[in-house]
Amino acid sequence: MESASERSCLACAERPERLFCDLSPETLHDFDALKSVTTWARGSTLFREGQPARGIFVLCDGRAKLSVCSESGKNLTLRIAGPGEVLGLSAALAGGSHEITAELLDNAQVATVKRKDLLRFLHEHREACLQVVNLLSQDLHIAYDRVRSLGLGRSRRVRAPRVH
Amino acid sequence: MLSPYGLDIIESCLTCKTRTERLFCDLPAAALQTFESIKYATAYPKGAVLFVEGQAPRGIFVLCKGRVKLSICATDGKTLIVKIADPGEVLGLSATVSGKPYELTAETLDPCQVNFVKREDFLRFLKEHSDACFKVAEQLSEKYNTACHEVRSLGLSHSAGEKLAKLLIELSSKNGEAAKQEPRVKLALTHEEIAQMIGTSRETVTRLFADFKKRQIVQTKGSTLVIRNKTALRMIATNN
Numbered sequence: 001m002e003s004a005s006e007r008s009c010l011a012c013a014e015r016p017e018r019l020f021c022d023l024s025p026e027t028l029h030d031f032d033a034l035k036s037v038t039t040w041a042r043g044s045t046l047f048r049e050g051q052p053a054r055g056i057f058v059l060c061d062g063r064a065k066l067s068v069c070s071e072s073g074k075n076l077t078l079r080i081a082g083p084g085e086v087l088g089l090s091a092a093l094a095g096g097s098h099e100i101t102a103e104l105l106d107n108a109q110v111a112t113v114k115r116k117d118l119l120r121f122l123h124e125h126r127e128a129c130l131q132v133v134n135l136l137s138q139d140l141h142i143a144y145d146r147v148r149s150l151g152l153g154r155s156r157r158v159r160a161p162r163v164h
Numbered sequence: 165m166l167s168p169y170g171l172d173i174i175e176s177c178l179t180c181k182t183r184t185e186r187l188f189c190d191l192p193a194a195a196l197q198t199f200e201s202i203k204y205a206t207a208y209p210k211g212a213v214l215f216v217e218g219q220a221p222r223g224i225f226v227l228c229k230g231r232v233k234l235s236i237c238a239t240d241g242k243t244l245i246v247k248i249a250d251p252g253e254v255l256g257l258s259a260t261v262s263g264k265p266y267e268l269t270a271e272t273l274d275p276c277q278v279n280f281v282k283r284e285d286f287l288r289f290l291k292e293h294s295d296a297c298f299k300v301a302e303q304l305s306e307k308y309n310t311a312c313h314e315v316r317s318l319g320l321s322h323s324a325g326e327k328l329a330k331l332l333i334e335l336s337s338k339n340g341e342a343a344k345q346e347p348r349v350k351l352a353l354t355h356e357e358i359a360q361m362i363g364t365s366r367e368t369v370t371r372l373f374a375d376f377k378k379r380q381i382v383q384t385k386g387s388t389l390v391i392r393n394k395t396a397l398r399m400i401a402t403n404n
Contacts, residue, residue: 068320070403071402074320078315089305090305090306092305093301093302093304094305094306122298129294129301133297133304134261136305137258137304138262139308141262141267143308144246144268145267146319147236147246147311148236150315150363151363152363
């Protein structure tokens, strides 16, 4: 798997299809220099709710489950993220702790960028910043859909027991 | 001077005194100058609807003064309040950026001053000013975090009591009240509105408040709510 960690964004064949990754050559070059790619095993946790945000995670392949958790340990899956998605973005930008937990459902290649580097990168590259704004808008739309279905979608009936 | 709805309208962002305290408005001079030329300062009375869920996005609304209720609505008319927005917040942001319909309904709770920017102008503004773009990303991140919070509270709470206790703790954590032994909350909301914030009925909220008062957990003095027993409230919030 060593060769995989050398993976460059510049040579990535899937890049043009992906919302975030489809950057201009110059921006991409800078992004490539900041990121480091690691192979993660299925079931590993990229970040956990409540942890301080240290950076972002770009899923190069594989899927990740995004969930929220209650104090009593109950889980609620928000959605399943697919290849090309950027995870931990809102926490990295807001500078607080992660609001959700991301757990990998497959063995996956994940590119990480440290928070400090990301902020500098976004300040320097307007194009990437616009992409990020678009991504966040989409995330927000999905989150509001979830709020809608949870808050208004069902009547007051007994909820089915959840499997932990 | 006669002012609309008793509001002291801030006509220019350049001379606004509260600008520096606000996440979005604290822009560098060049960006602020451009923003000033594309925004329209407007005043709305209490109860005015800025935009409706499902409407095609016209632009963004920067809330300068007053509070705005952001809600989503079911087809049967049931309403859920997602958030009460405070001054400095940008409303309609994600819809304006993505071009998808507004996902919330925004209704003013007080007389408000709102600075409106048309969608095309705003998108051009973001392309030209990376600082503004960054601030938008920050605002969206915060909104996303709030939405996740809402999902957690709606999806993982068992009872209405648990949700009400959580809401009261949240409200009392603002304005430096959290550290106090008996935090005070200025509840400028009706029981109906509180019910819509936690996804329950008005009757349940009234019953829960009566119960909390009886158990000496909270006390009301006019529209101010005093949390007498923080520990008990926290116990209810965590379902213990």
